[in-house]
Amino acid sequence: MKIYYFILTLFFCSISFAQSTISGSVKDSKNEPIPGANVKVVGEPSGTVTDGDGKFIVKVTKKPPFTIEVSSIGFATQKIEVTSASQKVEVKLENQDTQLDEIVVAASRAPERIKESPVTIERMTIKDIKKTASPSFYDGLENLKEVQMNTSSMSFKSINTRGFATVANTRFMQLVDGMDNSSPLLNFVLGNLIGISEIDVQSVELLPGASSALYGANAFNGILFMTSQSPFDKQGVTAYAKYGMTSQNAAGNNLYYDYGVRVAHAFTKHFAAKANFTFMNGTDWFATDYRDKDLVNNVGLDRSFHNYNGMNVYGDEASTNLRGVGNALVGLGVITPAQASVLPNYNVSRTGYNEVDLTDNKVQNAKIDFSLHFKPWANDTEIIWQSKFGFGNTVYQGANRYYLNGFFMQQHKLEVKGKNFFVRGYFTTEDGGNSYDMLFTGLNINRQWKSDNQWFGEYAGAYIQSTLLGGATPAQAHAIARNTADTGRLVPGTDAFKNAFNRVIADPNVLTGSKLVDNSYMYHSDANYNFKDLIKFAEIQVGGSFRLYELNSFGRIYTDYTSQINYNEYGAYTQIQKKLMDDRLKLTGSIRYDKAKNFDGNFSPRISAVYSAGAQKAHTFRGSFQTGFRNPTTQDQYIGFNVGNAVLLGSAPDNLIRYSETLPVTSPLGQAVVGGTSTTINGNNAYYNSYTAASVQQFAALAGTNPVAAAALLRRTNVGLVKPETVKAFELGYRGQVKKLSYDLNGYYNIYNDFIGNITVVAPTYGTAQDAPNLLLGPTNAGVQSVDAISTGNTRAFQLYTNTNIEIKSIGFGAGLAYKLPRNFEISANYNYAQFDFDQSLDPSFEASFNTPKHRVKGSISNDKLFKNFGFNLSARWNDEYKWESTFADGMIDAATVIDAQINYSIPKLKSIIKVGAANLGGQEYRQVLGAGLIGQQYFASWTITP
Incomplete structure (x- = not known):
């Protein structure tokens, strides 16, 4: 604990080394003051932000000459040379009307203008976060083009792009400051439970679609990057407080609150530190769907x-x-x-x-993180230690509904990075707390x-x-x-x-209790080096990663009854980029090799071309082709989870043997076959001696009137052990700007092979599963015995992880428009079309779980300067109805129209912003996940104080 007290002492005690005090003002091209602009002394820890009148005072630890850098969202950054301590600095920032010049990193693992990105990329900036009408910035991501949100709980939302969406979205990756946010046990992201505070966000970048060529197996359907602010660049104390109410027919009206604080300070030009704390508390959306599944x-x-x-x-x-x-x-x-x-x-x-x-329906989420930043030399090398902690209550929906009560997750990272490289290692661990299966x-x-x-x-x-x-x-x-x-x-x-x-x-034994037990770890390391300063003819990067899982559910979820399960995977990649034709044409080629413990290695290549047309290179055309793959998750391989109506069973060969269960035998014929009143089965029964659940349903519908004909409908399960799935992804796009109108069009076509999914089977506890067993052969026949087991309920249902041998195809189109109107009004709109092609008749028992609307439309209108210190934002989104498939339930999700709105008022003298908003202003409750609660209205008022 001493180190924590020491850090707090550093934050709340200030030591002044200032030798100079510089003052000035920052205005735009119309001579209007710019409040909140960042003013930084280059090469020094000194920095500040402008007040409501655009004025600033900064203390500097050295005498002139030195350089200050002034920046603000929507304006071009400017550097000014200060030659005298008495110099009055007057800065005019030019409007940056185009978003195409914004710098992004995610698409190529290197800084590049968004218009030069070889693939579709969406971005949320600090300015976007400030004006969002959603209750939180993470909720606001739903307004981005390509994004589909699946709400399992008010505090647990899963992001998806380009189809095949579930709450447990193992095809989508989320990185916060380079760390994968996935749960070690569950293999998917738990929303923003251990993510990032909205007052610490620097930028959010979204890559929809396959990104395996640079980011490995888990970046199969998209990847989200959230980057926090550096304490060297953004210092001081920032705080916010939100207070509001949720309203739902089932739950009534309930208060909620959300508050946070960020403290950051650069003690010298070599050392800086920051800490964040946020806490949210409220009442969840009640789940009250009482229809028969x-x-x-x-x-x-x-x-x-x-x-x-x-x-x-x-x-x-x-x-x-x-x-x-x-x-x-x-x-x-x-x-x-x-x-x-x-x-x-x-x-x-x-x-x-x-x-x-069975639950108090309370949601809580607390996040704590701190980081220490060292710049030991005069160059850009930085050493970072970062720790993140997240805990609270929420509801997660998988095969069942689970109340994560006192769930605790933490991450710790050590990173060394510089201009052209990074090396990082981190580990993630979690504790289930008092969580339970409802x-x-x-x-x-x-x-x-x-x-x-x-x-x-x-x-x-x-x-x-x-x-x-x-x-x-x-x-x-x-x-x-x-x-x-x-x-x-x-x-x-x-x-x-x-x-x-x-x-x-409180009891983890599924025969008598429901507690979820988890103490799993994930260790990860990765590195990247860019040779651009050493090799001039092209930009070349190389990198690699290694990951180790230590699964420990004490036999509650995985088959780790006696010891933890260890599983590892590693990969390496290289990329080359070359600009031609007066830098108008950029060609990129990437390839990555990944190997996991139980599977052969996979290569993931990507090639792309970007061409910039027009005198100002403002019109860019892009095209790419890449192959991606997804290794089966640890769940797909090692789970052995009894969910009541079935057992979820992973298909690793040693897992089939490790899972076993003793079941009663109640049929007289069955007791004669097994020689007693019980029998023991294992995972081999599920894969090699079972009937498809679909054929058992057909059998049950006819068995009472014509048992011989009913038995002829039974079909033996014939599936293989799970293996990696692959995708071939083709994408074309066009970005451009005409005066104040910017637009981004993209289309994609994906071909999936060996698609991983679930199949439900029913294993008889005695007899031998056969196609269309003949009941006329008598009770000594093994097939007839299996029919007796099915008829008398002497069975065990399993949900297996396997691949379909049917090729699945998906196609999609997206269009985004943004226009700046006179008097600071901005409007934007986007549209997405998504469709998939899968012949269900060729594999009737396989569920693809596309779970995505065919049509989605989103739009907004805003003005952050409607009049002095006053702004607003109004956003709306609509989706048509679509089919939902999951291990929990299948059914239709209705079409929905949702309107969010907010108004805000700045108080420059208090360095504050007051915001009042409402989500789902229309009040029509809607559903995003079948089985989860209907989403009602949410009203809030917030007060944010900035340095």
Whole structure:
């Protein structure tokens, strides 16, 4: 702790070495003052910003002559030579009307003008962050062209580009100051939970589409770069406070607040440091979709009377065949065969609990980060130590809904960088805290007061009695049976329920509890060198990376029951760029090689050309081709996660053996086959002795009336172990500017092979899965035995990770326009079209999960100088309806129109900005993720203080 106290002392104690004091003013070409302009002494830690009248005073630790650099968003940077301590500095900055001259780094790993980028790139600047009408800058990313946001929780939003989007978006990478934000255990980004504070953002750059040639396997569908401000360049104390209200029909009106502070100081020209702290607290969007999961997707029988499985209801996943229960009771001598014959041959489910009863629906997120920056020499070499901590509560939706309660994640980085190179190493670790699985919470609260066997036995007994003795209809018998079996049910809100709930969420054993346990690590290092100062004929870069995972879920999520699982991957790349034809033509070629532990290596090449036309080179045409690949994630390979209605099972060969489960056998035929009342299966049963879930559904629909014909519909699973997927990506684009109108057009065509996805299968606990087994062969036939297992519920459902051998294609188009009107008005609009081509009939059980609207339109109008100190922004977006596929649920997402607005007022004397805004101003609630809560309205007022 001593080092932390030392750092705080450094921040809050100031030592002055000033020898000169320089004052001046900064104005624009119309002689209007520019407030908030950055004034920096070149080569020194000294710096400040202009006040509301454009004036500044800066203390300098040396005597003239020296140079000051003045910059502001939307203006060209200017350097001024100061020759005297008494010199009155008057600076005029020229408007920078074109966004095409903005510098970006992401596309080529080297600084270049955005108009020269070989691929499509979107950018959010400090100016964009200040004027966004969204509650946070991260929410505001949704207004960028190409971006689709998937909201699992108010504080957990997943960014996606170019289709195939889920909350667990393993095809998209997010880097903050060069560090991958992905969870070591889950392999995907947890929104901005450990990201960056909006008052510390320097820039945000988005590369939609495949970027594997430079960034490796995870940058398969896009990559987001967030860069923070340097304490050498931006010093002082910055703070903000937001206070507001969320409004949703299900949750009502609830207050929320969000505040943060940034402290930065350059102590000398060699040493600077900064620290950030942010905290957000609110009430989440209530998830209250009580439709039956199967009916939402229009498959299966109407289960509302007996086998209901509600979208946001948990515990009703405990389901079994009622005839099978009767057979088991006959075997125990409880009922006669004649009584058992009354029971219908289909499943019933237990009564579950609503999600709102299993979580307090509170969201919190705290982020802390600090960094120490050293410049030991006169050149640009900088050594950085950075630590980031993020913790809080949120809801994550994967195969189930999970409440991440007290979730904690941290990252630590050491980096050395200079003009032409960087070398960095960092590690990420996380702790699940008191997180829990809501499905298993519902299941095991039920089991606290009555076991599944007892509940189903009482249900069957009451059904038989009401039918045989009371003459009840099937519907009446089901109602009586459920009321009887539910006797003693724990009621939400009671002390008995709360005690059971607390016991379950503290227990990591899935048979009795629901706690998620995680203490996984990820170690990563990468390096890059640019030879541009050594080799003159072209710009050449080389680089590489290494990553090691240490998975440790204590057997709760992965098959790491006895020891952690280690997995590594590495890669190396090179790139060459050459400008020709008076620098109008830029050619780029890149290639990267990546190798992962369980798979062969892959090469990812990219070639591109950019041509700048026009006298001012203001019209640029670009074209690129690249291949990308994605290694199966650690989940795809090593997961062994029981989610209630199925087990998610990774396909690494050693994983199939490591996973095993002992299951009861209730059928008399099955007990004769296995020689007892239970049997043990492993992952090999899932991949090599199972039926497709689709064919089992078809079987179930017909089995009651024609079992022979029903059995003929069964199809044995025939899938391979998961392997890397690949993409061939073609892209064309055009950027240009005519007077004050700038535009960016792009189109892409992607061809995917060996696409990774999920397939649900049903493995019989005895017998041998066969295509169309013939029931006439009798009970000694292994295929007939497997049908008996399917008929009596002696099965285990699995969700497997595999590849489809069907080629998938996607095509898309995007257009973005921005226009500067008179009197400081700005308007912008963008449109995206996305479509994919996949012949489902060739692989009926495979889900591609494109999850992307075909049409999206976004637009905004703003003015940051409507009149003195007053500005506003109004933004709107629309998408049409689209199909959602995931391991949690399938169904349609409705079309939505969302309008956000904000007004802001600057108070120069207080160096403050007051902003009042509203998200979803129209009030029509909408959904982005099937299973998550409807998104309502959000109102806020904020106060930001700058140095």
